[in-house]
Amino acid sequence: MPDVWWARPVDPSSAPQLVALLDAHERTRLAAFRRPVDQARYLAAHALTRLLLGARLDTDPTGIALDRTCRCGKPHGKPRLATGAAPAFSLTHSGDFVGVALSDDGPVGLDVEEVRALSDLDRLAEHALSPVERTRPPADARAFLTIWTRKEALLKATGEGLASPMDAITLGPTGAVEAWTDGPGAAWVVDLEAGPDHPAAVAGLGAVAPEVRVHDGAALLR
Incomplete structure (x- = not known):
């Protein structure tokens, strides 16, 4: 069965021990963000992903090798263990929460979104909703x-992410x-609340x- 952990964002300047967990690719990505949030x-x-994988695999989190190869060949695909072994995992973040899902029973996808005003709701609906869904209120x-x-959780589970059309799903x-x-x-989806x-x-x-x-993942990041 899947396990999901939720935690809050962590300022890198206050947590050098978490920055030290990241590999070179992750540190480069971290430094590229302009906004502190x-x-x-x-x-x-x-960091939460590495800590959870390290605990599940009984290994040093810093030594875990990840494969991020996209189908286009570039390293921006869904991350997975380079060995191809279980567990499968998925991570997400939005607003005040980050989340990680682990599963020993096959692919898993996780997504969270902060509720906010959407000025372009009509355009987003045209992109995300299937023709059948667009006939509903x-x-x-x-x-x-x-x-x-x-x-998005379903598309993450397949490994396609937003490269695959949302409107294909009803x-x-x-x-x-x-x-x-x-x-x-066949695919399943379970609603959660971060x-x-x-x-x-x-x-x-x-x-x-x-x-x-x-689970509450906050204690793992302290």
């Missing part, structure tokens, strides 16, 4: 972001996958949604 989210998500920002988290009102053009077959005004979802492949265990 983006650096804080990135550090917390990636229009969603407000929170309802739309809930749908977005479900779909979800039912409770999030069940009703149709997925050229999709992987915190107030932070809807989230975890997803994977298979006909039946497993139990999802949720």
Whole structure:
């Protein structure tokens, strides 16, 4: 069954021990962010991932080799263990929360979105909603972001991410996958809440949604 941990962003200047966990690629990415809030989210998500993988694999978090090769050949794809071994994992961050999901039972995807005003909601809906979904009553920002988290979690589980069209997926009102053009077959999605005004979802492949265990990851980052 998947496990999900939630934590808050961490200012890199206050946590050199977490920065030290990152590999060269991650440190370069961290330094490239101009806004401190983006650096804080990135550090917390990636340090938490390494700490969780280290604990699961009983190994030094700093020595874990990750493969980020995208299908285009560049190193910006969904990260996975370079050995190809379990667990599968997925990380996400938005607003006041970062999250990491681990699964020993196949691919997993995790997404969180901070509820906020969406001035371009109509354009986003045209991009994200399937033709069937667009015939339903229009969603407000929170309802739309809930749908977005479900779909992005599903796409992360396949490893495609937003390189694959969201509007190929049709979800039912409770999030069940009703149709997925050229999709992987059966897939499940479970709604979560990272915190107030932070809807989230975890997803994977298979006909039946497993139990999802949720944990507080904040203590691991102290």
